[in-house]
Amino acid sequence: MDIRRGLGGPGRAALPSMTLLRELTDQIVLDTVFEQAPITRAEVAQVTGISKTTVSEAVRRLEGAGLLLPAGVQTGRQGRVGTYYKVAAEAGFVLAASLDSTEVRLTAADLFGKPFHETSAPPAGSGEPADAAGQLRAMVRDAIAGSRGARGPLLAVGLSVANPVDPGTSAVIPLPETPHPAGLFQPREALAGVTDAPLLVENDVNLAALAERWHGATGEAGSCAYVHIGAGMGMGLVIGDELVRGARGLAGEIGYLGGSHGRADGRHGFARAVAEGFATGGEAGGGTGGAAAGLRGPAAVEAARTILDRAAGGDAEAQAVVAREGRTIGEAVAAVCAVVDPELVLLGGPIGAHPALLEPVRATVDALAPLAPRVETGTLGENAALRGALTLAVRRGRTDLWARANG
16 A cells, blocks of 8 residues: 555655644644743744744644743843743643652652652551552542642652562562562552553662663763662663663662672572671671671661761771672672673662762772773762652653643
């Protein structure tokens, strides 16, 4: 079948329909107002290269759809006075939530990503998935009820979870030795009936890597490996603006690497070796056993941070523990560098972001990697994953905004 039939006749490429051209123009104008508001129609035309007449028609349509509003007039100039435009506050809003073993956080924000409602709470119940699912459902429902009237419709929900996520189905993947067993529920099922807005579920380390790319320390680096060290261990790899997820969403699960030097055997041995290495270092007099070796989750993170604080304060015993654990982590990073050759490595998470850990990791990578990348600490701290979830939601909300208005 010849698909080239159009206004030009047989043998010529079909031209876009006028409806499609109008929709594309409206989307470009709307995106420009998002990025540069308040802005006049003449300024939009100058920025986009679209004619002033066409821009004026697009602004008229967008204003009629309730997406743009006048935001004052130009002053201090001769000639025709231009009207500034902005995105209407009631055009819509987004939600972003982050679930991990220590806290559940939720943010409601406008389509510029500016929060207008934030809440947090410790994990509910006894640590069962049903408890976590119910808590998320209640927090989302309450946020929608408190926002919808003045803010318009909910356009997207971004969700950060401390477990792998299938890139095709957005299902949470249960893995042995997960540091967040309470998170092993399916978010789409938990939020069914609460909202029909698009739900964007992603692993927390992947979101932190994206957030550092968009808003943080990655800067102009063409590729970045974000290494999270906390209750669990993981890596988010971003090349350009693309997140590397792997075929089943398991790319970056470096806690399952071997090479734990016999300190923790079996699956997930590397992550347990690091956690136990810090924990046993916290025992009085050092040693390699004792009750601290059984610490997991938030307790293990707190023990590690205590050791790191002591090391930063000059405690020689703690410094020896940090040097040993920093080398272990650095060996894993060097192995990653040999496989994917990132331009930049960022350390993050409640343990990884501690300043005392940077130098021993960096020194090990310098000594072992084929060509050592820069190794730095991420700049977004504990907000990285939630910031990533919020940015995903904002991007999706903006993309869907025009389509919803013209449903």
